[in-house]
Amino acid sequence: MKKLVFLFAILISAVSCRDLGGAADNAGIQKDSLAKVAGVDKDENGCFSSAGYRWSVLKKTCIRPFEDGIRLNPPTEIKAGDPVISAFAVLEEDGNKAELFLPNYKSSVIMERKSEGSPYVKDEWQLLTDKGFTLKKGDSIMYAGAMVNEEVITGSDNPED
Template sequence: MKNLLLFLALVISLNSCKKFDQEAVPEFTQKQTLLDTITSADKDEDGCLAAAGYVWSTLNKECIKIYESAITLYPQSNQNNEDETKNAYIVFGENGGNEAELFLPNQVESFILVRTAEGQPWQFNEWQLIPWKGFVLKKGDEILFSGDGSIGPKVTGSDKVED
């Protein structure tokens, strides 16, 4: 009788451990699936993490932080613009600079401008990127954007410490 009770206690304890393990696995799986969904939800089709400011550069074939690695061109109508979403951005290829990738505001896809020789403008359809006092971006005959040719946003205002 004593052996029977011991045997029953052993069977019950093994079954209770098995039930505990079976419940823990689905919960872990659910949490891992949720974590995977959260981390991949903000990635675009090229795998760039948009929330961190990354976009896909077709020219360089990598994710880049556009605000830190591209030449900023400001709207011609507002050269002191501080709203980065209204600027155009240029990224040059590593093949001698004969290709430039243009990122326009409110446009998902970038496009590639090409120049035939050094000193000539980069072109794509109606668009022209002209190297003049930095860069000027024209569509047809109209100048839409320009910038001094520096990478990243320009610093506006004063560096004077205010009281």
Template sequence: MKKLLFIAAVLFLSQSCKMADEKPESEVLKQLESKETMKSVDKDENGCLASAGYIWSKLNKECIKLFTGVQLNPIDKPQNDDETKSAYIMFNADANQAELFLPNAPQTIILSRTVDGKPWIYQDWQLISNKGFVLKQGDKTLYAGDDFIGKKVLGSDNEEN
């Protein structure tokens, strides 16, 4: 009888410990859904890690960081400090096409040129290279910038910081 009681107690304790370690199925499902949501929020439909500043380049078919392209500032604010209001340009390997990233635009614009020295064009958009870049839509100049990649540092000619 003591052996039977002892076996019953051991079985009861092992089952109660096992139950304490197990999470309810609904809690496990919530955790899995949460992880999937985090993955989908963090990456766009092309797999670019948006939280790290990456965006998909249709032209180069890869994830890129915009600030590695040429920054064009709005004409009405040439000393623009807000990069979210700037346009960016990325070129393909032979520079006969340029991908235009406009602020708050849902899609990029691919401009092309047929001959070196001529502007890149798409519909009424023109990207003109002349001691930097000028972006026009129709007759209106919207953005301009030098030919530096990314944001240039202003205010000091010294090598010391």
């Protein structure tokens, strides 16, 4: 009798798990979305886009613009709890190029400047670096930001230390 119950349990398990992909289709879930786990998908350059990596033309490697770039936020007032959609700028070290990572743009925008102190430009975009960073499209300010130097603070919470 115990063998019969055991075989019945195995049969039920095998039948209920035989087609998880079909169950996903019936639930209205795309099979591709089941496979999209952070760090599993790669773009055409080998960057894990689901983990926030994008190909940088300037650095010639995959980067996370929110870690390696300068955050540029919309110049509108931000209320607590509102989502902020930022752009990011990566500047060429000792050079005259900047790379923009803009929301809703699949690839980055490479900008150039004529000399130090002049704005980076590309078509209708201008990145001004005077007193912080201002990104303009035509005459409109689209994003603004500042270079932030984050430092690691070490120590204890004890005020006597």
